[in-house]
Amino acid sequence: MPELSKKDRMKIPRQPMPEQDGVVRSGNFKEVNLGFTEELAKMEALRCLQCPKPVCIDGCPVEVKIKDFIHLVAEGDFLGAASKIKEDNMLPAVCGRVCPQEEQCEAKCVVGVKGESVAIGRLERFVADYEREHLGLKTPELKPKTGKKVAIIGSGPSGLSCAGDLIQSGHDVTVFEALHELGGVLVYGIPEFRLPKDIVKAEIDSLKSLGVDFQTNAVIGFTDTIDELMQNGYDAVFIAVGAGLPYFLNIEGENLNGVYSSNEFLTRVNLMKAYKFPEFDTPVFNVKDKTVAVFGGGNTAMDAVRTSKRLGAKNAYIIYRRSDAELPARKEEIHHAKQEGIEFLLLANPNKFIGDKDGWLTGVELIKMELGEPDASGRRKPVPIKDSNYVLNIDMAVIAIGNGSNPIIQQTTPDINFNKWGNILVDEESMATSKKGVFAGGDIVTGGATVILAMGAGRKAAKAINEYLTQN
Amino acid sequence: MYKIVNAEFLAENIKRFVIEAPKIAAKRKAGQFVIIRLNDGGERIPLTIADSETANGTITIIVQGIGKTTKELNSLNTGDFILDVVGPLGKASHIEKFGTAVSIGGGVGTAIAYPTAVALKQAGNHTISIIGGRTRELVILENELKQVCDEVYPTTDDGSYGFHGFVTQKLKQLIDNGTRIDFVLAIGPIPMMKAVAETTRPYGIKTVVSLNPVMVDGTGMCGGCRATVDNKTVFVCVDGPEFDAHLVDFATLERRNRTYKESEQEALHEHLCHFDKAFEQGLKLNN
Ligand SMILES: Cc1cc2nc3c(=O)[nH]c(=O)nc-3n(C[C@H](O)[C@H](O)[C@H](O)COP(=O)(O)OP(=O)(O)OC[C@H]3O[C@@H](n4cnc5c(N)ncnc54)[C@H](O)[C@@H]3O)c2cc1C
Ligand SMILES: Cc1cc2nc3c(=O)[nH]c(=O)nc-3n(C[C@H](O)[C@H](O)[C@H](O)COP(=O)(O)OP(=O)(O)OC[C@H]3O[C@@H](n4cnc5c(N)ncnc54)[C@H](O)[C@@H]3O)c2cc1C
Ligand code: FES
Numbered sequence: 001m002p003e004l005s006k007k008d009r010m011k012i013p014r015q016p017m018p019e020q021d022g023v024v025r026s027g028n029f030k031e032v033n034l035g036f037t038e039e040l041a042k043m044e045a046l047r048c049l050q051c052p053k054p055v056c057i058d059g060c061p062v063e064v065k066i067k068d069f070i071h072l073v074a075e076g077d078f079l080g081a082a083s084k085i086k087e088d089n090m091l092p093a094v095c096g097r098v099c100p101q102e103e104q105c106e107a108k109c110v111v112g113v114k115g116e117s118v119a120i121g122r123l124e125r126f127v128a129d130y131e132r133e134h135l136g137l138k139t140p141e142l143k144p145k146t147g148k149k150v151a152i153i154g155s156g157p158s159g160l161s162c163a164g165d166l167i168q169s170g171h172d173v174t175v176f177e178a179l180h181e182l183g184g185v186l187v188y189g190i191p192e193f194r195l196p197k198d199i200v201k202a203e204i205d206s207l208k209s210l211g212v213d214f215q216t217n218a219v220i221g222f223t224d225t226i227d228e229l230m231q232n233g234y235d236a237v238f239i240a241v242g243a244g245l246p247y248f249l250n251i252e253g254e255n256l257n258g259v260y261s262s263n264e265f266l267t268r269v270n271l272m273k274a275y276k277f278p279e280f281d282t283p284v285f286n287v288k289d290k291t292v293a294v295f296g297g298g299n300t301a302m303d304a305v306r307t308s309k310r311l312g313a314k315n316a317y318i319i320y321r322r323s324d325a326e327l328p329a330r331k332e333e334i335h336h337a338k339q340e341g342i343e344f345l346l347l348a349n350p351n352k353f354i355g356d357k358d359g360w361l362t363g364v365e366l367i368k369m370e371l372g373e374p375d376a377s378g379r380r381k382p383v384p385i386k387d388s389n390y391v392l393n394i395d396m397a398v399i400a401i402g403n404g405s406n407p408i409i410q411q412t413t414p415d416i417n418f419n420k421w422g423n424i425l426v427d428e429e430s431m432a433t434s435k436k437g438v439f440a441g442g443d444i445v446t447g448g449a450t451v452i453l454a455m456g457a458g459r460k461a462a463k464a465i466n467e468y469l470t471q472n
Numbered sequence: 473m474y475k476i477v478n479a480e481f482l483a484e485n486i487k488r489f490v491i492e493a494p495k496i497a498a499k500r501k502a503g504q505f506v507i508i509r510l511n512d513g514g515e516r517i518p519l520t521i522a523d524s525e526t527a528n529g530t531i532t533i534i535v536q537g538i539g540k541t542t543k544e545l546n547s548l549n550t551g552d553f554i555l556d557v558v559g560p561l562g563k564a565s566h567i568e569k570f571g572t573a574v575s576i577g578g579g580v581g582t583a584i585a586y587p588t589a590v591a592l593k594q595a596g597n598h599t600i601s602i603i604g605g606r607t608r609e610l611v612i613l614e615n616e617l618k619q620v621c622d623e624v625y626p627t628t629d630d631g632s633y634g635f636h637g638f639v640t641q642k643l644k645q646l647i648d649n650g651t652r653i654d655f656v657l658a659i660g661p662i663p664m665m666k667a668v669a670e671t672t673r674p675y676g677i678k679t680v681v682s683l684n685p686v687m688v689d690g691t692g693m694c695g696g697c698r699a700t701v702d703n704k705t706v707f708v709c710v711d712g713p714e715f716d717a718h719l720v721d722f723a724t725l726e727r728r729n730r731t732y733k734e735s736e737q738e739a740l741h742e743h744l745c746h747f748d749k750a751f752e753q754g755l756k757l758n759n
Contacts, residue, residue, distance in 0.1 A: 010628065135503055178691050180516075180556045217558035219691055223495055244693040248705065255724055257731045264694035272688070280719070281515035281540055283690075283735030359727035393665055404691050 006049055013023045014116040015044040022339035026309045029192045029275060032336055033097070036126040038078070045074035051110055056120060059108035066105055066120055068165040073123055082131035085124060090161040091455055093132060094186060096125025098299075099452050100330045109296045122288030132202055148469045151176060153220045153409070156184020158240035158442025158454035158461075160207060167210045171469060174234075176218040184242055186451070189263070191303050193310070194333070218260040221412035224307045226438060235472070236437045236465045239416075239424060240458060243403040243443035249295065250400060253353025254399075258361035259284055262300045262400035269307050285396050288312035293364060293392065295319050295350060296400035297326070302333040304398040305342050309363060316342050317392075321349040321369050321382040347371070347382065351389060353397060363393045370389055390469035403448050416440075423447055430464035431457060436450040437472075473551040474508075477530060482612045483605075485537045486580055487546045488522075494529025496559045502591035503565030503682070503714055506533065507690040509556035515541045517689045518709070520584040521560060531557075534583030534612070540739040545564070561690045562713050565591060570678070571654035573597040574646070575621075576639050576668055578604045578660025582613050584682055593620045597655070601625070602642045604660070608633035630643070640667045653677050658717060662726045669717035679717035683708045686729060700724045731751040 018034040019025075025032055036044065041337055054067040064085055072081035085092045098369065101107075101121035109117035148171045152159045155177040167173045181187050183200040208214065226237055246261035250255050265284065268274040272282035292313040294305040297320035309316045318337070320327060323346050327334055338344070347369040354363040370387035371380035405422030417425045417434040424433055424440040431439045441457030478490040489579050496506060507519045523532035537543040548554070565588040575589040582603045593599040600623040605611040611626045611633060618624050626634030627642050635642045637658075647653060656679040658668035665681040672679045685697040685708050692710035700721035706712065 036651045152720070178558070179560070179689065180558070217556050219558060219561065222560055223499070223558070246693070246695045248695065250705075255698060255705060255728065257728060261695040264688060264696040265686055267694050268696075272515070276513075277735060280513040281739055283732045284738065285731070286735065408691065445560075 002262050004046060009047055009049055010111065010115065012043060012047045014047065014119055015122075017119075017122055019336075022336075022341070025193065026306075026340040029310055031196050032193050033125075035129055036122055038076075038130075039093065041073055041078075041123060041126045041315070042076060044119050044123055045070045047160070048074070049110055055108045055110065056105040056118075059105040060088075061104065061450075061452050062088045062459070064105075064124070069127065070118065070120070070123060073127060078127050078130040079135060081123075081127040085127060088450070089124075089455065090164050090459065091157060091203060091451070092124050093128035094157065094195060094203070095231065095452050096121050096123075097127055097195050097199075098190060098330075100450065102331050104452075114292045132199070136182045136361060139206070140168055142168055142210065145172070146170040146469065148172065148235045149174070149233055150236045150238065150465060150469075151229045151236045151396065152240060153226075154178075154184060154240035154242055154442070154444075155204075155214065156240060156242050156442060156454060157183040157186060157451045158236065158242075158458040160186070160203065160464045161239050161455040162240065162441070162465075163207055163458075163472065164210070164211045164463060165459055167212050169238050169462070169466045171466070173211075174213040174215060176220050176223075177214065177216045178219040178241075179271065180216050182214055182216065188267045189303070191270055191307050193267065193306070219408065221408040223343045226409070226413045226416075227434075230437065235469055236439065238431075238458070238461050238465060239409060239433070239438065239440040239444060240442045240454070241406060241409060241444045242454075243448040244406040245404040245422075247402050247404055248399055249350060249401065251350060251352050253355055253361070256355040256361045257359050258395060259353060260285070260399070262294070262296070262398050263403070265304055265398045266300070266307065269311070274309060275307075284311070286311075287396055289314045290395035291315040291317075291393060292396045292398070293317045293319050293345075293390065293394045294398040294400055295324070296402070298328045298400065298402070299330060299333055300402075301398075301400035302329045302337050304400050305369035306333075306337055306340055308396065308398070309340055309342060313396075314382065317345050317394075318342060319345045319350065319364075319366065322379065323347055323371060326379050345392075354391065356370070361395060361397060363391045364397060365389055365391050403443075403445055405447075409444075413438075421447065429460075430467075431461035432464060432468075437468065473555060474557040476548055476550055476552050476554065477528075477594070479548060479550050479552075483609050484535065485546070486534060486583075486612055487537070488534045488583075489545075489548075490530045490532050490533060491554065491585070492529060493531050493557050494556065497524040497529050497531050498526050500524050500531065500560035501564035502587040504560035504562050506524065506531070506559030507561060507687065508558075509532075510541065510544055510553055511547075514555065514686075516556075516688055516690070517541050518561070518684075518690055519751075521684075522583045524708060529756050534580060536580035539736050543740070545588050548640060555700050558690070562709060563711070565657075565714055565751075566680070567595045569596045572600065572652055573598065573655040573657070574600045574643065574653055574701045576602045576604070576643065576656065576658040576660070577613075578639055578658075578664040579606075579610060580612070581658075581664070582611075582617075586613055586616065587658055588657055589617060590620050592655075592657070592688050593622075600646070600651075600653075602627060604628070604638045604639035604642075606630065608652065618689070638667065640671045643668065643671055644742030647671075647675060656680070656717075657682075657714075660723055662729070665717065665720075666722040669720070669722070674717055680714050681717040681720060682713045682727070683715060683720065683725060684713070685725060686731065699728070705727065
């Protein structure tokens, strides 16, 4: 690496991410960010101060060796950098794209104290893409077969990462997935323009090549219960079924035609490819030249509103009851949404939906909010401003206020302990549930969280399952 | 891939398929359904499991061709494959010994009611079936039902066969003639289910209907199948599909099922020429 002083490094500006033009991309489903070139990546890597105590690592839920991998990038050893990341993160091409870096590693970055932090996420994405394009996915060494069998329920990031570790430890692994496609939220929730499905597919193909058996159309609880899996020879089970139960607002008019949960809207468009209707058979409400309102301020809300814009909506609103500062979505998504012409109606809350005589949505009554005292979450609590209600005319609504837990496993596995919200209770270290040989992790344990936490939980469980299988 | 081991038309536009799906065959209970997807790019649609044979590992579905996917499905034949079949989904029918149980099927609803009628008989009920169709050809499964039920009454709207009139008129006749009825199951078009609910309501007869909203995943993940029952929102795929007929908001269900009407017609139109040929071929082969 060229010898640069700390001062020189600090002088290099944060390298811009090449991206599709805002207007052009709001009409297509192709990825927004195009990724760093080798030159941009090396230049960005030079901004890293190589701190003796790299605090950025404390910000990473799985403690990726950030300092070391960036050093390798600066030296041009991109494949080496990819291997370094993969010691801790199984899905860097995914995480580089969707992690909330600005709240994690990049929030701790020392360079960011005075200026802009090193673009750790973009570098992660760059090396993962570089590896995939130049080497294909690398096949790690597999330990000798142990003869033990593990069933993994759910093929989201948690299930996939657990499968990857367990197959390498020599166990037979079967992943059961309820849907017809693999990848969990990565395929049915997060849109193509943010996370191309080919990237998820490449990860899954590499697990298949290692010998992981995938069974789609298998709703555990219905197709087989967990007890039946164990009677049929599985020595351990990992539950990674995510948080797949959409919350509604529970207000008047919510069952009018044109009101969707974000899960339904995104599933129709992403998984079922309704944006290619009628080439694909599944339809979705035709928003062309219509007005769409998405309720919520997280990543899901941003995904839904930007999707509706791409489907041709004339006006697309985010309606959120707190202010800009509290929007929980990744900063980049908010920024991209604004560039694409999404309008933000902040400090507004829906009272009821209004429909016409045939039951089609025509509007929503909103009430203005102001921020009061901080609530339990530490954020200032939004309170309605009296008599400030007004009606906004809309043709489609998407409710994106979060997901609860799907009750199928709970209803069919009485000896697993759940909390009152339907999340599985586990031992924090081993991810073991109250049922012997059964482990759980990801959103079903934490409630809706992040890809990196789900992945981390999958790996933690894999370690514990490996120990459990060696002892039993 | 799931193999179709037998396919035959029961009536114009209504076809019975026996499909290899051993896991589902072994587990399914009356009232449960599967979701199928015919091919890549296909839609996911729910279909009731009409019957199963554990020994052969097969399930039976009976399909009325009303739109793109069902018509395309009905153009398939013995030896063809269905890409995805997932199930058994939904709650099984609540079966107990009520006394006298009447199961009412309208059109393809007869097929959906059939497995539950069988289960009601097995539970020791005196079982009556009323099976309706617009015209003689559309009355299906009469022989199958005669083998299990104590009484079977076909009805036709045009009087070409059996009782001349609607299923509800037959039901009313039974009630008026003093038949003591303890339980009614009604499955068919929404107006029919609503009419049955109104027929039994004054008598306080426990009445159950099986709802047919548009579905996507069928596992409670999307909420697209929501309906209003007892003024509360339910997800039909996991909370149902069977509900107390006297508490269902049928108007909302009917309205929500019209959400994609325009798109559906477009999809159907796109494939019409292709399908017409295949469909006619299917008819020829089976008749
Ligand atoms: C629209 C959207 C956008 C998001 N954006 C971001 C983002 O930008 N960054 C970020 O970090 N996080 C984001 N998240 C959150 C993140 O996707 C989740 O935290 C993560 O996917 C959870 O992983 P998981 O493996 O626990 O579950 P999931 O990814 O939910 O996977 C669970 C899988 O289990 C399957 N399943 C469920 N029940 C059964 C059953 N009974 N039998 C068999 N299979 C079953 C499901 O079909 C699913 O495929 C987003 C979420 C959504 C919905
Ligand atoms: C739990 C459940 C069990 C079912 N079991 C059976 C069965 O055993 N046999 C069978 O033939 N059908 C059954 N149905 C109905 C079947 O799923 C629909 O007919 C099918 O989804 C229509 O798809 P399509 O693409 O052919 O028609 P589409 O093009 O989607 O629809 C064509 C027309 O049918 C109407 N329609 C759409 N969806 C439904 C629906 N779910 N119910 C009634 N009308 C609808 C539309 O408004 C439109 O006018 C069941 C539905 C449910 C929810
Ligand atoms: S079909 Fe999606 S929740 Fe019922």
